Amino acid sequence: MFTLKDQEKFWSKVSKGSITECWPWKGGTNGKNYGCFRDCCGTVWGAHRVAIILIKGHIAKGKVVRHLCNNSICVNPLHLAEGSQADNVGDYLKTGVYPKHPVKEPSYTQEIKILNRCVIQNMAKKLLD
């Protein structure tokens, strides 16, 4: 879906830290603190969605990408999770905050634990090279 050039361009606009830190997007935003990425075809994507696609290959149909760290400018794939619009609405009803999708600390640690160690190592190797 994204060319190698797109991928290089994308990661060059990310301020990468350790795998537990937030990785702020350095490129343009949509004015609401969500990163925007323009691919070689001129299509503009949400930067956080691109991060998930580059790691997982796709986003399941109808799914939205949520920030587990509640930092909308962050594109660390480990801080992002696919969810349904219903999850978002659930977050909104629970917290009254929208669309930042806050998730409490336990869910965040759970998500990290779910990711198998090998996947994290491979990802870190690939991204931090």
Ligand SMILES: [Zn+2]
């Ligand atoms: Zn983050």
